[in-house]
Amino acid sequence: MESLSGLPFLQPDKQDHIAAAEIRNACRRRGVQIGTIxxxxxxxxxxxxxxxxxTDKDFHAAAQHVDVRLWTMG
Numbered sequence: 001m002e003s004l005s006g007l008p009f010l011q012p013d014k015q016d017h018i019a020a021a022e023i024r025n026a027c028r029r030r031g032v033q034i035g036t037i038x039x040x041x042x043x044x045x046x047x048x049x050x051x052x053x054x055t056d057k058d059f060h061a062a063a064q065h066v067d068v069r070l071w072t073m074g
Contacts, residue, residue, distance in 0.1 A: 042068045
């Protein structure tokens with residue numbers, strides 16, 4: 001993991017977990033199931049104004065209902 005040592009470490013706090021639950025619930029109300037960790041990653045990307053690099057289709061489904069910037073490969 002030495003190659004990742006230059007990247008910042010983001011540690012979620014209690015408020016991030018609460019906001020992630022709200023993201024997950026907002027998606028669920030619209031018929032989109034996302035995992036707890038996915039919702040937390042979306043929350044952290046919102047909090048730190050980041051673009052989320054992903055190949056996971058769940059993030060694309062969530063992006064239809066919550067504010068998240070996605071960068072996809074291919």
